[in-house]
Amino acid sequence: MAAGAPANATAPVVMASDTASHATAVPEPVIGATAQRIPPVVRKPQAPRTGASAVIAGLAPVEIAVSGLNKRFGQNVAVADVNLEVRAGSFYGIVGPNGAGKTTTLSMITGLLRPDSGSIQVHGIDVWADPIAAKRTIGVLPDRLRLFDRLTGAQLLYYSGVLRGLESETVRARSADLAAAFGLEDALNRLVADYSAGMTKKIALACAMIHSPRVLVLDEPFESVDPVSAVNVTEILQRYVAAGGTVILSSHGMDLIQRVCDHVAIIVQGSVLAAGTIDEVRGNVSLEERFVDLAGGRKVAEGLEWLHNFSD
Numbered sequence: 001m002a003a004g005a006p007a008n009a010t011a012p013v014v015m016a017s018d019t020a021s022h023a024t025a026v027p028e029p030v031i032g033a034t035a036q037r038i039p040p041v042v043r044k045p046q047a048p049r050t051g052a053s054a055v056i057a058g059l060a061p062v063e064i065a066v067s068g069l070n071k072r073f074g075q076n077v078a079v080a081d082v083n084l085e086v087r088a089g090s091f092y093g094i095v096g097p098n099g100a101g102k103t104t105t106l107s108m109i110t111g112l113l114r115p116d117s118g119s120i121q122v123h124g125i126d127v128w129a130d131p132i133a134a135k136r137t138i139g140v141l142p143d144r145l146r147l148f149d150r151l152t153g154a155q156l157l158y159y160s161g162v163l164r165g166l167e168s169e170t171v172r173a174r175s176a177d178l179a180a181a182f183g184l185e186d187a188l189n190r191l192v193a194d195y196s197a198g199m200t201k202k203i204a205l206a207c208a209m210i211h212s213p214r215v216l217v218l219d220e221p222f223e224s225v226d227p228v229s230a231v232n233v234t235e236i237l238q239r240y241v242a243a244g245g246t247v248i249l250s251s252h253g254m255d256l257i258q259r260v261c262d263h264v265a266i267i268v269q270g271s272v273l274a275a276g277t278i279d280e281v282r283g284n285v286s287l288e289e290r291f292v293d294l295a296g297g298r299k300v301a302e303g304l305e306w307l308h309n310f311s312d
Ligand SMILES: Nc1ncnc2c1ncn2[C@@H]1O[C@H](COP(=O)(O)OP(=O)(O)OP(=O)(O)O)[C@@H](O)[C@H]1O
Pocket: 073, 076, 077, 078, 096, 097, 098, 099, 100, 101, 102, 103, 104, 105
């Protein structure tokens, strides 16, 4: 199942597995006289299918399985019974209004925040039962970056790589490649504390990728990133996904999600209200319209008339 929603959710819920179940349907066995003349089909074990079409059809193996996830902070329910299924080779977007529970969900998926209940498997590994093995498969760009920013960019990349068990030569080579890809060559010897917000985001993204993880969990990767860099980063991620990597990211950029992702989940007040392929979720309208509709519609700004009487 691609997603779950509370039983009382008024908005329609799109289930990606609806299409998947048709796509994977096995032909009925032939019964009767004809059956005796046809030799039985011996099914060879099939290699897992990857690629965009396999992801869309729901045939690629499940890479991230989130089931019955809950988290509250005091009386505040941040995440309420979230279910997600992300397939290998998928570019999966999570959208939702401010405070919807996106960061909380992604933090639990990456093992940074302990859920109250529910299970999370990444590449078949239970994130909370076997966190070390699970974390080997994941690259994380967390929200509210807490980087060792008294290091230079080069040092930060180096320590990110060796802490992930890479040889120093490998780290140096990959650091150079990543710096070139993200346009950070000239900044590598400066302190990260002196980076702009967008540069900080890009060096953190490079650190998340340096150990070539199977899965990238990226919390608002495009926030503060300039348009040219965003195109470059998008292309890097698209190639990674085309090679079988899996990306799950949160973003407020509806156009970007609609353009880049194959699947999307809309989270509102901690619950998944819609999930599936982009086309399934948006139906006949744009993803933004669908999102605004599910998030409670547009609010008419009232009570701010004083703002139109300028104080000078
Ligand atoms: N450490 C915390 N302590 C208390 N409440 C928290 C904590 N982290 C998140 N929350 C609350 O949980 C809810 C979900 O927050 P979360 O950061 O997951 O939302 P979000 O969808 O990522 O929002 P945004 O789009 O603004 O980044 C919010 O009500 C938030 O105030």
